[in-house]
Amino acid sequence: MRQSQLFTRTRREAPTDEVSKNAQLLIRAGYVHKEMAGVYDYLPLGHRTIQKIIQIIREEMNAIGGQELFLTALQDASAWQKSGRWDDEVIDVWFKTKLKNDSEVGLATTHEEALTNLMRDQIKSYKDLPFSTYQFQTKFRNELRAKSGIMRGREFVMKDLYSFSKDKAEHDAFYEVAAEAYKKIFARLGIGDKTYFTYASGGSFSKYSHEFQTVCEAGEDIIYLDEAKGIAINEEVYNDPEVFTTSGLTKETLTQAKAAEVGNIFTLGEKFSQALDLTYMDTEGKPQHVFMGSYGIGPGRVMGTIVELLSDEKGIVWPEAVAPFRFHLVSLAGNDEVLREYADTLYADLTQAGKETLYDDRDLRAGEKFADSDLMGMPWRIVIGKNTVATGEIELVNRATGTVEKVTREALLDL
C-alpha cells in the first residue's frame, strides 16, 4: 500500500489520558483510536495486524477440528438465570439494556450459556460427540477501570472455543490437543519463548485450569516460572502444595515474574450441561450430561502484549507473522524522477511477488520518514536513496536488531 494513500497519520504525542504503553504507541503510530477508556477502534494498520493474529489462531483451531460459528452479543436472560450468572453480583461486568417491550437483555461477557442452550437442538446421541466449535466475537465487559490499553477492554474481540465430550476421559484427550495447539499459536505469534503454560485455579470438575502467561511488565498477574521447562504456577494457587505434585515443579527452580494472561483453557465439566439440561443418549439409551471445556484467547490482548514486550524507545517492533506489512519501502527520491521511478517499479515488483509492502512515497524529509518507520514497526525497512541506482545496492534495515545490509534487487525479491 502507498503510504500517501493511507488515511492515518503518525503523531508525536499520545493523548494525555492514555497511560498504557501499548495504547500510547498504537495511537501514535495510527493503529488504533481511543473511543473511551477500554474501547478502541482498529484503524487500517491495526485491523491488518489483529487480522493476522486472528488468522493464525483460526488455522490452529481448524487444525484440531474446531468448527467456526458466530454467536450474538445480545443475550436473553433465561439461559443465564438457569446457570445463576444473570445476577450482577455474580457477573459484575454485565452491560444490560432493554428491548422496546421493556424486557432486559445483556451483552455477552462470554458464551457458555448461549452455546450450551443451542446445543440442545443439535446433540442427541453419543454419535454426535465429541466435537468443538469456536468463534471470533466481540465481548462486552463493564470493567470498573480500564487502564491497560487494548490489553483489557470494555469491548474486545475474543476467540472462544468450546468442546463437547461424552465424559471426562474424552474431554481430557481433547484438552491435551488444545493445549498443544495453543503452544503452536503463541510460537507462531512470536511470543512462544516468553509464554508459560501456567497452573491456575480450576473448578468443581478439575482442580486446576491452565493459563498461557506471557512474561511482561504490563501484565496484571504474578507467576512463578520454571524457565527451562516453560511451565509456571499462578500466584493464586502457589500456596497449595498439591500444585507442585501435579505440575512436577519445585519451588527452588522457580522465579517470580509479572505476566499477562494471553490465553486460558478450562475444564467446565457438567456445570453448564447440568444447569441447562444438555444431555445425550449413551449406547444403552440412557441420558448423560455432556462434558464441556472452554478455551479462550484475546487477539487484542496478544497484540497489546507484543507491543509491550518487543517495542523499544523508537516505537513498535512487530514479529514477521503479525506485522501489517512485512516490508516498509522508504523512498528518498525527492524530486529525482529516476529514483522515484526505480522505487515505484520496486514497489510494483514486491507487490507482484506477494511481498506485503507499505511504500512510503510521501514528499517528506528522510528524518521524518525514518522516525515514522521506526514508530510503525515493520520488520524490514528498504531504503531507496541517492546511491541505489548507481550502485545497484539497496539498504535493508532489520527493525528488531538495527542491522543494516546492502542487498541486490534480486536478493530482495527472494527474501
Next chain:
Amino acid sequence: MRQSQLFTRTRREAPTDEVSKNAQLLIRAGYVHKEMAGVYDYLPLGHRTIQKIIQIIREEMNAIGGQELFLTALQDASAWQKSGRWDDEVIDVWFKTKLKNDSEVGLATTHEEALTNLMRDQIKSYKDLPFSTYQFQTKFRNELRAKSGIMRGREFVMKDLYSFSKDKAEHDAFYEVAAEAYKKIFARLGIGDKTYFTYASGGSFSKYSHEFQTVCEAGEDIIYLDEAKGIAINEEVYNDPEVFTTSGLTKETLTQAKAAEVGNIFTLGEKFSQALDLTYMDTEGKPQHVFMGSYGIGPGRVMGTIVELLSDEKGIVWPEAVAPFRFHLVSLAGNDEVLREYADTLYADLTQAGKETLYDDRDLRAGEKFADSDLMGMPWRIVIGKNTVATGEIELVNRATGTVEKVTREALLDL
C-alpha cells in the same frame, strides 16, 4: 467437510414462532439459530455462507481503494449530541446502557459520528483527500418488531463504507465508482438480474439517494421498475415529477413490485463535517468542510434475500458464489466397503483439488440424505451409488434446475 462431523443437524419443522421463510429454512437446514426475535446466531454453515458474501463485498471495496477498519459498538454520547442524533426521538432504535460511573453509552446503530470524529486527528490538508474507508461490523437496532428473519435484525453485521472528499465534484466522481462497484457485487452474488438501482429520498446535499432493491415478495419496500434499464424508483419519491427527469424513466414503462433494500448509497455532504467540525486546509490555506458519503450493504439481508428469492419447495438453492460448499457428495455406500472407499477417495481428491465439498458420509437412508441435501442447497449434488464403481459413471445433480447428468470422475474433478 465430513457431514458426520458437522455438529448441526437438519430438522423437519421450524420453530412455531418463526414466521419468515428465510429464517424457517435456515433454521431447518442448520444455518442459523434464533436467540430471540431479530437476533440470530450463525452456525458453521451459515457462518461460511455469510463469510462468502462478505469476502465478495470486501474484494470490490478494496478494488475501489476502500481501507478496511473496525470501529467499536460502544458509543460515547458527545459526538452524537453534536449531530443531534443522541436523542431517542431522533434515532428511535437506540440500545443504551451505562458504564460503572453511571454515564450513558449507546450501541452504534451506524457510524457516521464516530468516524467523522476520529477523522479530526487524521485529515489536515487537501493532500489527505479523497479517500474511503469501510468495515464489516455489528450494528444494534432496537426494532419494535423483527419478523423478517435475518433480513431485519436487532443485531446484524453491516458493511458500511464512508467517503471523504474535498468537494461535491470529487464526491460525485467517487459516488459513481461506488455505484458501479455495487452493481458488480450484486451480480457476483447471483442476484444482479433481480436488483435495481433505485432512486430514493435524499438529504440536504443531494435530492436523491440510491438504493439497490432486489425484487422479492418478502421485501418491505415498493418500487416502480424499468426492467430493460435495470433502474427503479422507490414509492417514497414516485410522486415527485423531478425524479423522472433525473432518472430518465417514464411512467409508462414501469412495473410495480415488492423489493428488499440490499444496499444504499447516500450523499451526506457536509452534514456531519459541519456538526463535528471536520475540516481540511485548502490550497489557499483556508479551512473547508469535508464532503462525505456513506455506502451500506447488509450481508445478512443479502443472505436472507437470496433464500427468499431462490429457494423452492424442497429447500434452499444457493448460487455458486455464496454456497458454503460447492459440492454435496452423497454416498449411498451403506455397508459396501468398496463403495465407501470409492467415496472416501473421491472426497479426498475433490478437497485436494480445491473443490469445497460437504461429504455426507452418514449412515442414513438415501431418502433422508437426499431430503437433507435438497434442504441445505449446495449447487451440485454428487451421488455415489451401487452402479458407480461398475460403470465409472457418477451422478451429478444440479440443485437449481434438477438436471441429472452422468459424468466421469475426471470430468468431475475438472468442474
